Amino acid sequence: MIPRFRPWLDWEELSTLFSRNKGCVEKFEKEFASKFQAAEAVAFPYGRSAQWAFFKTIGLENAEVIMPAYTCSVVAHAVILSGNVPRFIDIDLADFNMNLDLVEEAIDERTRVIIATHTFGYPQDIHRLETIVKDAENKYGHKVWLMQDCCHAFGAEWKGKMVGTSGDVAVYAFNVSKIITSVFGGMLTFQDKGIAEKVRRWRDRNFQTPKWSKTWKRRIYLLAFYFAFHPRLYGITYWLKTKTPVLRSLTDAYHLDDKIHFPPDANERMNDMEAAVGLRQLKKYDRIVENRRKNALFYQENLERRNGWVFPPIRLGATYSHYVVRVPEREKTIKHYASIGQEIGKLIQYCIPDMRSYYDGKKYPNASRTSRETINFTVTKENINTLI
Numbered sequence: 001m002i003p004r005f006r007p008w009l010d011w012e013e014l015s016t017l018f019s020r021n022k023g024c025v026e027k028f029e030k031e032f033a034s035k036f037q038a039a040e041a042v043a044f045p046y047g048r049s050a051q052w053a054f055f056k057t058i059g060l061e062n063a064e065v066i067m068p069a070y071t072c073s074v075v076a077h078a079v080i081l082s083g084n085v086p087r088f089i090d091i092d093l094a095d096f097n098m099n100l101d102l103v104e105e106a107i108d109e110r111t112r113v114i115i116a117t118h119t120f121g122y123p124q125d126i127h128r129l130e131t132i133v134k135d136a137e138n139k140y141g142h143k144v145w146l147m148q149d150c151c152h153a154f155g156a157e158w159k160g161k162m163v164g165t166s167g168d169v170a171v172y173a174f175n176v177s178k179i180i181t182s183v184f185g186g187m188l189t190f191q192d193k194g195i196a197e198k199v200r201r202w203r204d205r206n207f208q209t210p211k212w213s214k215t216w217k218r219r220i221y222l223l224a225f226y227f228a229f230h231p232r233l234y235g236i237t238y239w240l241k242t243k244t245p246v247l248r249s250l251t252d253a254y255h256l257d258d259k260i261h262f263p264p265d266a267n268e269r270m271n272d273m274e275a276a277v278g279l280r281q282l283k284k285y286d287r288i289v290e291n292r293r294k295n296a297l298f299y300q301e302n303l304e305r306r307n308g309w310v311f312p313p314i315r316l317g318a319t320y321s322h323y324v325v326r327v328p329e330r331e332k333t334i335k336h337y338a339s340i341g342q343e344i345g346k347l348i349q350y351c352i353p354d355m356r357s358y359y360d361g362k363k364y365p366n367a368s369r370t371s372r373e374t375i376n377f378t379v380t381k382e383n384i385n386t387l388i
């Protein structure tokens with residue numbers, strides 16, 4: 001069974017289990033900032049805790065945060081748990097990104113933050129976003145923060161400019177399904193050293209040093225990820241996942257339980273071993289993305305165009321966190337591919353304001369439709385030429 005995604009883990013990452021890794025968090029922050037053209041980077045245990053910590057640091061309270069209706073639900077959790085209110089915006093069917101015309105219409109005097117997500121690695125128009133923010137600031141006479149969510153789009157480019165290098169802050173995440181992984185983990189990057197320093201100090205005061213239990217759990221996760229996704233062993237993982245409840249807490253409960261909460265270790269800092277894995281992954285970043293681009297192109301040219309299938313765009317500068325096709329009969333399609341040995345994902349299979357805990361009575365037709373129709377093919381390490 002070919003997995004729907006696979007972290008690119010080799011012996012170099014595993015070897016962090018046996019090394020001291022001292023000082024790796026600071027080193028990871030420095031190298032990450034330099035790789036993605038930021039002045040500073042600050043590490044966190046998860047992407048969501050990074051977003052939460054940013055809202056806390058700037059003292060945001062009871063404010064409106066504009067964000068896409070179609071994105072990872074944990075982003076909305078970070079907004080709510082920081083004491084603020086998400087305002088959802090429908091997406092464009094063309095590239096899954098938040099519709100910027102609707103953003104312009106939605107901004108009002110309560111809007112203090114705009115979260116712009118480069119969904120599935122498709123860069124948003126960052127120049128237009130900057131103009132929208134400036135106009136809003138002039139109109140309402142207060143700061144409007146621009147946060148770019150680059151969790152799918154490490155190093156993606158809009159017209160030659162790297163995403164995340166404009167606006168006030170960019171967020172990245174490193175769980176095992178992301179472009180590069182540090183087991184778990186998140187990062188904020190900044191162009192303004194002053195704000196970065198404030199966030200760092202806030203983190204150091206409010207996040208705990210990793211407990212002994214976390215250190216051990218992370219080691220076990222790394223080992224488990226390495227073996228679970230190994231091509232020879234993935235058949236077993238798949239069986240455990242689909243036929244038994246053994247892995248359920250890792251797969252489903254992650255963000256599909258429709259409850260607004262963070263994991264219990266969300267405010268224990270990233271540990272040095274995770275950062276050491278991240279550092280090694282950072283070195284592979286160029287190869288990883290090149291491979292994803294090649295695989296996306298391969299699908300575009302070779303995947304059979306079945307009735308009703310809508311293919312994703314191929315865009316200059318996109319990083320293809322997922323290769324996403326919209327299909328009319330999703331479950332049937334998934335079953336078909338499973339029968340020929342390929343696991344298909346259906347990320348992201350919800351529109352946040354359609355979920356019970358976020359229901360707001362409004363309609364988000366494109367986000368709802370996309371959430372029901374998407375399947376995604378692996379773009380990771382496999383030699384996908386054998387699949388079609």
Ligand SMILES: *Cc1c(COP(=O)(O)O)cnc(C)c1O
Pocket residue numbers: 045046047048049071072074075117149151152173174175185186
């Ligand atoms: C993964 C992800 C996050 C945050 O992830 P964590 O699981 O909290 O590390 C945020 N936004 C998007 C779009 C993501 O895909």
